[in-house]
Amino acid sequence: xxxxxxxxxxxxxxxxxxxxxxxxxxxxxxxxxxxxxxxxxxxxxxxxxxxxxxxxxxxxxxxxxxxxxxxxxxxxxxxxxxxxxxxxxxxxxxxxxxxxxxxxxxxxxxxxxxxxxxxxxxxxxxxxxxxxxxxxxxxxxxxxxxxxxxxxxxxxxxxxxxxxxxxxxxxxxxxxxxxxxxxxxxxxxxxxxxxxxxxxxxxxxxxxxxxxxxxxxxxxxxxxxxx
Numbered sequence: 001x002x003x004x005x006x007x008x009x010x011x012x013x014x015x016x017x018x019x020x021x022x023x024x025x026x027x028x029x030x031x032x033x034x035x036x037x038x039x040x041x042x043x044x045x046x047x048x049x050x051x052x053x054x055x056x057x058x059x060x061x062x063x064x065x066x067x068x069x070x071x072x073x074x075x076x077x078x079x080x081x082x083x084x085x086x087x088x089x090x091x092x093x094x095x096x097x098x099x100x101x102x103x104x105x106x107x108x109x110x111x112x113x114x115x116x117x118x119x120x121x122x123x124x125x126x127x128x129x130x131x132x133x134x135x136x137x138x139x140x141x142x143x144x145x146x147x148x149x150x151x152x153x154x155x156x157x158x159x160x161x162x163x164x165x166x167x168x169x170x171x172x173x174x175x176x177x178x179x180x181x182x183x184x185x186x187x188x189x190x191x192x193x194x195x196x197x198x199x200x201x202x203x204x205x206x207x208x209x210x211x212x213x214x215x216x217x218x219x220x221x222x223x224x225x226x227x
Contacts, residue, residue, distance in 0.1 A: 014154060014157050017062075017154075021146070021170075028050055031049065031054070036050075043116075043117060044134075051142065055144065055145040056141035059144065063149070073152065074144075074153065075147060075149065076202075077201065077202050079200040083205070087196040087205035087209075088209040092216075094188075094192045095185070096213075102185060103220035105179070109224050111179055112217050113126075113222055117130050127219070127222055131215050135214045139211050142210070143204075144207075147167070147203040152198070152201070164198075167194060168191060
């Protein structure tokens with residue numbers, strides 16, 4: 001394990017990191033429901049204003065200008081191509097049974113691909129648009145917030161087991177608007193993605209695995225809609 005991960009993080013910073021992470025996660029979750037600012041045009045604006053800004057930009061600014069720390073200590077670093085692919089692949093395999101099972105259920109086929117983006121339910125081009133211009137930036141920001149910014153300093157202070165529990169709990173609660181069985185998948189995802197982020201010191205393998213899971217779920221549900 002790298003020296004970066006063995007550095008001690010002062011406990012007074014843990015409280016601040018946790019408070020910011022929970023605040024931005026709640027803001028992101030409630031952004032569209034309550035029409036929170038900033039209101040950016042189009043579906044891309046929804047992702048930028050509701051996900052990228054609160055979950056990625058705000059925590060990075062907090063690390064740099066309030067904590068005066070290095071983003072690399074919060075998972076914003078390149079783990080190497082081999083490590084990225086091996087850990088992301090392992091995490092995807094660990095999540096695959098959930099994806100294969102849930103994608104056969106009617107409530108998931110009604111929810112995926114997202115009805116909020118009708119072209120993704122109608123044709124392959126719309127589906128690709130959803131994957132690359134919506135899922136990719138959204139999940140990049142989400143994984144940095146939960147598996148980088150929040151998890152790694154918690155793990156250095158509390159240990160990885162407790163850190164995974166702490167970061168998984170709010171992550172699961174933010175899935176409450178989705179089909180109920182999604183909560184079980186989110187809980188397992190919090191464990192799997194948290195573990196590989198700790199192992200690599202980077203949120204990037206978790207992001208790649210999470211994106212692959214989203215793509216697989218969308219594709220399987222899309223195929224069920226268009227036999």
